[in-house]
Amino acid sequence: MLSIDQRLAIRLRTSALLVWIVVICRQPPDLLPAFLPDAGDGFGIVGILASSTQAAAIIYSQAFVGTVRVTSIALCLLALLRPGSAGILRVAAVFVVVWDSLNKSIGGYANHAQFIPLSLLVIFAIHQVGSYVWFPPGRRDANVTWDASGGSMTSVACALWQSGLCVVLPYTYVGVNRLLEGGLDILRSDALSIHMRSACMAMPSDTCVWLASLPLDAYSGVLAIGLPVVTLMEVLSVLILVSRVFRIGWLLFMLGFQLLAAIGMNIIFWENMVILAVLLCSAIFSSPLGRSAIVVPAGTRSLDRVDTPT
Amino acid sequence: MQTMLATVGLYFGVTTLVFVVSLSRVRPRPPGTVIQGTAIVCALFAALQSSKRPDPFYPLDRWPMYGDAHPVPVYSRYVVLTAGGAQAEYPFRWAFPTEPRVIAVRLDALIRRCNCRRYDVKTDRLLQALAEIYAARHKVAVHGIDVYSVVFSLNGYPDQSVLTYQWRTLDR
Numbered sequence: 001m002l003s004i005d006q007r008l009a010i011r012l013r014t015s016a017l018l019v020w021i022v023v024i025c026r027q028p029p030d031l032l033p034a035f036l037p038d039a040g041d042g043f044g045i046v047g048i049l050a051s052s053t054q055a056a057a058i059i060y061s062q063a064f065v066g067t068v069r070v071t072s073i074a075l076c077l078l079a080l081l082r083p084g085s086a087g088i089l090r091v092a093a094v095f096v097v098v099w100d101s102l103n104k105s106i107g108g109y110a111n112h113a114q115f116i117p118l119s120l121l122v123i124f125a126i127h128q129v130g131s132y133v134w135f136p137p138g139r140r141d142a143n144v145t146w147d148a149s150g151g152s153m154t155s156v157a158c159a160l161w162q163s164g165l166c167v168v169l170p171y172t173y174v175g176v177n178r179l180l181e182g183g184l185d186i187l188r189s190d191a192l193s194i195h196m197r198s199a200c201m202a203m204p205s206d207t208c209v210w211l212a213s214l215p216l217d218a219y220s221g222v223l224a225i226g227l228p229v230v231t232l233m234e235v236l237s238v239l240i241l242v243s244r245v246f247r248i249g250w251l252l253f254m255l256g257f258q259l260l261a262a263i264g265m266n267i268i269f270w271e272n273m274v275i276l277a278v279l280l281c282s283a284i285f286s287s288p289l290g291r292s293a294i295v296v297p298a299g300t301r302s303l304d305r306v307d308t309p310t
Numbered sequence: 311m312q313t314m315l316a317t318v319g320l321y322f323g324v325t326t327l328v329f330v331v332s333l334s335r336v337r338p339r340p341p342g343t344v345i346q347g348t349a350i351v352c353a354l355f356a357a358l359q360s361s362k363r364p365d366p367f368y369p370l371d372r373w374p375m376y377g378d379a380h381p382v383p384v385y386s387r388y389v390v391l392t393a394g395g396a397q398a399e400y401p402f403r404w405a406f407p408t409e410p411r412v413i414a415v416r417l418d419a420l421i422r423r424c425n426c427r428r429y430d431v432k433t434d435r436l437l438q439a440l441a442e443i444y445a446a447r448h449k450v451a452v453h454g455i456d457v458y459s460v461v462f463s464l465n466g467y468p469d470q471s472v473l474t475y476q477w478r479t480l481d482r
Binding site: 035103169172177178181185189190192193198203204215216241 | 333402411
């Protein structure tokens with residue numbers, strides 16, 4: 001039998017693995033080595049490993065990058081198929097972190113679209129949260145059950161708590177940073193229109209170019225209201241850990257905001273949207289009013305809320 | 311210095327607040343939860359700062375992140391010059407589907423840093439890689455890539471392009 005927390009933990013882990021499989025598969029294998037930087041210019045773990053010319057020659061080679069890519073995909077798939085094995089997920093997380101560092105070394109900055117899925121992968125590599133077990137045909141009376149050996153309620157509670165932190169902190173930082181950088185001026189100026197047009201024209205799409213071609217008056221009112229609301233929601237992100245009603249509203253709002261950023265600026269954070277959608281489904285369908293589905297006490301309350309296996 | 315300290319102080323304040331609020335929802339707390347969480351936050355911060363780049367990392371670095379109240383209305387255009395004098399915008403999203411902006415952002419930074427219009431080794435190497443990928447995919451000969459800085463207006467005035475960097479196959 002699965003509690004709400006266990007189901008959420010398993011869904012988050014599965015989503016993070018699926019996101020990484022898609023992200024790595026979408027990257028053409030031959031492109032990465034062509035863009036990698038010089039020795040010492042790498043990012044994160046790759047920056048440390050490839051600090052000398054000799055090490056950089058190995059790490060930035062087609063063979064190394066290809067091996068990391070294929071192994072990451074294979075291990076993530078294996079971790080999906082064998083969710084009870086903590087060892088596979090841990091090795092997969094190591095390879096994905098290296099692949100992510102290689103990818104980041106190209107641009108030299110952390111892509112926050114992939115920050116949350118990466119954090120989740122690392123968290124679920126540390127905490128074993130168990131798995132669904134599919135029984136063979138003929139035992140359909142209990143085709144899905146909780147693998148008791150796969151994880152404890154303490155691990156689940158810890159994993160969900162840290163997952164909550166990883167969702168809340170980036171959004172909070174973005175909101176706080178915007179207020180620090182721009183102050184109240186940014187809420188009163190045409191800054192967002194300029195940011196939107198710069199982002200769109202640097203990487204144009206049909207929809208954002210059409211929006212950019214409209215007269216400023218056509219949408220300036222929406223932006224004037226939208227930007228303070230977005231900033232407020234980002235700054236107040238921590239409340240999603242406290243109130244389920246706020247969490248549902250926040251998740252709906254942020255999903256809509258990410259969609260608008262994709263349409264208006266051609267900035268697509270589909271990785272974040274997948275994780276937010278999983279949290280939204282959990283908040284709407286699983287969690288009782290007033291209780292947190294992201295961080296739920298282990299042992300007491302969560303054990304009282306046990307779902308019937310599906 | 312004071313601004314940086316205030317920024318770091320505020321970020322740690324915000325982090326601590328989020329940390330405390332989130333921790334209050336975990337009940338009963340498994341042993342070592344506080345230490346574990348603190349270690350994760352500190353390790354994340356240290357890992358980001360130790361990325362061996364010349365500049366400090368966010369939040370020590372004041373990354374604007376669409377937070378600038380008075381941004382310069384400018385963007386970069388990358389134009390591929392192919393055989394027969396044809397020109398095309400470089401399709402970054404097609405060339406680099408997972409993170410299409412990173413190459414353009416890195417090139418912009420390199421061009422800004424070199425403050426030159428030709429013959430920067432790192433910039434040339436990146437542009438050459440882009441040109442080879444474009445040529446292989448489109449089966450055309452690429453003669454060069456021009457980088458323009460385009461200043462635009464929100465009031466309907468025409469955009470103004472300034473050539474900021476040129477790469478030609480003969481430069482190799």
